[in-house]
Amino acid sequence: MASxxxxxxxxxxxxxxxxxxxxxxxxxxxxxWQGQQEEPEQDNRPAYDPTCYLCxxxxxxxxxxxxxxxxxxxxNNDFGALQVDVPTGGINEGGxxxxxxxxxxxxxICFSPRHDLTLPQMTVPAxxxxxxxxxxxxxxxxxxxDINYVQIFENKGQVMGCSNPHPHGQIWAQRxxxxxxxxxxxxxxxxxxxxxxxxxxxYLALELEKKERVVLENxxxxxxxxxxxxxxxETLVVSRRPVQDIIQLTSDERDALADILRRLTIRYDNLFxxxxxxxxxxxxxxxxxxxxxxxxxxxxxxxPLLRSATVRKFMVGYEMLGDPQRDITPEFSxxxxxxxxxxxxxxxxx
Amino acid sequence: MASxxxxxxxxxxxxxxxxxxxxxxxxxxxxxWQGQQEEPEQDNRPAYDPTCYLCxxxxxxxxxxxxxxxxxxxxNNDFGALQVDVPTGGINEGGxxxxxxxxxxxxxICFSPRHDLTLPQMTVPAxxxxxxxxxxxxxxxxxxxDINYVQIFENKGQVMGCSNPHPHGQIWAQRxxxxxxxxxxxxxxxxxxxxxxxxxxxYLALELEKKERVVLENxxxxxxxxxxxxxxxETLVVSRRPVQDIIQLTSDERDALADILRRLTIRYDNLFxxxxxxxxxxxxxxxxxxxxxxxxxxxxxxxPLLRSATVRKFMVGYEMLGDPQRDITPEFSxxxxxxxxxxxxxxxxx
Ligand SMILES: O=P(O)(O)O[C@H]1O[C@H](CO)[C@@H](O)[C@H](O)[C@H]1O
Ligand SMILES: O=P(O)(O)O[C@H]1O[C@H](CO)[C@@H](O)[C@H](O)[C@H]1O
Numbered sequence: 001m002a003s004x005x006x007x008x009x010x011x012x013x014x015x016x017x018x019x020x021x022x023x024x025x026x027x028x029x030x031x032x033w034q035g036q037q038e039e040p041e042q043d044n045r046p047a048y049d050p051t052c053y054l055c056x057x058x059x060x061x062x063x064x065x066x067x068x069x070x071x072x073x074x075x076n077n078d079f080g081a082l083q084v085d086v087p088t089g090g091i092n093e094g095g096x097x098x099x100x101x102x103x104x105x106x107x108x109i110c111f112s113p114r115h116d117l118t119l120p121q122m123t124v125p126a127x128x129x130x131x132x133x134x135x136x137x138x139x140x141x142x143x144x145x146d147i148n149y150v151q152i153f154e155n156k157g158q159v160m161g162c163s164n165p166h167p168h169g170q171i172w173a174q175r176x177x178x179x180x181x182x183x184x185x186x187x188x189x190x191x192x193x194x195x196x197x198x199x200x201x202x203y204l205a206l207e208l209e210k211k212e213r214v215v216l217e218n219x220x221x222x223x224x225x226x227x228x229x230x231x232x233x234e235t236l237v238v239s240r241r242p243v244q245d246i247i248q249l250t251s252d253e254r255d256a257l258a259d260i261l262r263r264l265t266i267r268y269d270n271l272f273x274x275x276x277x278x279x280x281x282x283x284x285x286x287x288x289x290x291x292x293x294x295x296x297x298x299x300x301x302x303x304p305l306l307r308s309a310t311v312r313k314f315m316v317g318y319e320m321l322g323d324p325q326r327d328i329t330p331e332f333s334x335x336x337x338x339x340x341x342x343x344x345x346x347x348x349x350x
Numbered sequence: 351m352a353s354x355x356x357x358x359x360x361x362x363x364x365x366x367x368x369x370x371x372x373x374x375x376x377x378x379x380x381x382x383w384q385g386q387q388e389e390p391e392q393d394n395r396p397a398y399d400p401t402c403y404l405c406x407x408x409x410x411x412x413x414x415x416x417x418x419x420x421x422x423x424x425x426n427n428d429f430g431a432l433q434v435d436v437p438t439g440g441i442n443e444g445g446x447x448x449x450x451x452x453x454x455x456x457x458x459i460c461f462s463p464r465h466d467l468t469l470p471q472m473t474v475p476a477x478x479x480x481x482x483x484x485x486x487x488x489x490x491x492x493x494x495x496d497i498n499y500v501q502i503f504e505n506k507g508q509v510m511g512c513s514n515p516h517p518h519g520q521i522w523a524q525r526x527x528x529x530x531x532x533x534x535x536x537x538x539x540x541x542x543x544x545x546x547x548x549x550x551x552x553y554l555a556l557e558l559e560k561k562e563r564v565v566l567e568n569x570x571x572x573x574x575x576x577x578x579x580x581x582x583x584e585t586l587v588v589s590r591r592p593v594q595d596i597i598q599l600t601s602d603e604r605d606a607l608a609d610i611l612r613r614l615t616i617r618y619d620n621l622f623x624x625x626x627x628x629x630x631x632x633x634x635x636x637x638x639x640x641x642x643x644x645x646x647x648x649x650x651x652x653x654p655l656l657r658s659a660t661v662r663k664f665m666v667g668y669e670m671l672g673d674p675q676r677d678i679t680p681e682f683s684x685x686x687x688x689x690x691x692x693x694x695x696x697x698x699x700x
Binding site: 027036090094098101162164170199206227279 | 352353354355356359360361362363364366370371373374375377378385386429430431432433436437438439440441443444445446447448449450451452453454501503504505508509510511512513514520522526528529530531549552553556577629630631633650652664666667668670671672673675677
């Protein structure tokens, strides 16, 4: 029998950052698809929409009026999943029924006053203003004694549950550390204690040496398809310097983050010539007052599409009950993304 | 300040079966929805479809012809994610890049020759034949030395990635134990070692005493919305007797499983008067030759819909990067499901 070949044979890969496995089935990418087709995002919006509750000057559901903001704008979510004033308490019956009150703050961040833009269509200085707001929010929220973790994220596209195409992201900040960053914390701490360097420092060095999963780089950040990627075109944005959070980024590094976000999202849009849907978010140290030298700032991009603008990957049956599964290899995806232009298809066509 | 009230205040619940947390936001169920609407499943199919690759007598993509089967029919998936003959081997670079070959078998099970039926529209004796086939497959696959775990599941509905409406399920059987059952194994073993009873024995007793999350029962099975349910109308089917796998079920218990599956799926269809989408599957002991007295057979139902036939729950941004989150409480969902008729809406209308 031939020897094991990861470009051909089914295998499992270990996510060293989260401690979980993913099943990879490289041979399966040719299977025909007769299932659900997604509707590509409607993508010729006006610069201002009088019915949009995020556009400058408009009213929100709660009755409040947005200012005539010119760059970014942040406010408390009118329907936040978390609330600040929650009585402490909980339930514990024999360890079988266990619950505890949770408090926190949900914020909404408008990236731009322009209803018709998305990150890849914004300028680097404009994205830099989003980065600055993230820094400011992380700092202010994280300084509160009742907030021990701050999750900054964006859901882009209807297929990712986004209910308003106006470019915006969210922040959920809360008392406890959620499962995903908690698991990453455990893995990073174990590595740091053993090697005295952050896990992502060594992982990044290895990937930069191999090159096959690297998508793009600038002076301060690298984008790669992680070895253990679950989603077809999942990527990881890693800072070269092992900083624990965005507050620690220098001004140059913030510019570099804006630059890399623009270039990555342009490539995504150019993959299928559509406004590319994804969920993305920063993972950073808990804001529990500890230093957390094991933590290494990074940003995950989880895009659902698989083969085209209309065929997505479904994480269903086996994935919900067993392990996540993917068809194309991370190396194949990195190669596709690497080959794409950094001129947005809408501008290239002009 | 008022004291903590789980019907009103945001809180986290602990999933004692998997060891994970879910964020519950009861106050949030009233938020308006302007996002994606699902298309309800087309639901007036012919009893036989000449273009369906699962109907009796038709040809499949691989060229093989289905027999003119009269009850159930099982075959190897023509595009399985797993393969039997995989060279052993793997990758390990500094613990950072880790992969290992995985082998296994993917099977497809047709529940009925009738293209137009689904489980809730089948008779109990017909569903019993599906249960019998599950038993037979679990036994045969599990007896193989190269198979240490057998995952039986069904993806129902386009929104759950199902590409063919012909009633069918799948089995993925493999060398290693995937993450979900592995985590449940750890939790169940710890409980069993401490109490000498299975975790689900005690959990079931507690739920039967409280009644608020129980949806329906028969002599051998109970359906409940687990205290830690993630999906809006998620349910757990638990056997009253602590059996480790379906092979151990008596003939009466197999009938009872068929009965409870029919009654549960009828209630699901009656919730929004549509063919209700879900992913569902059995969790059972690993087939690694050990006895696993800690394991307690159960079946998860994960349905995506939230408010209506067209509005689903999205597990995106925060859920992918933090923790799963739900809006309505499990108690509210159990109450809704409990109030529904067990006469299928299509028959009731006749
Ligand atoms: O095997 P199917 O029905 O073609 O595919 C479906 O179920 C599989 C197992 O849950 C998933 O991996 C696929 O993403 C999904 O589309
Ligand atoms: O807050 P939104 O945009 O209304 O809602 C969206 O993002 C949330 C956070 O990821 C999810 O909980 C919701 O299911 C999703 O629809």
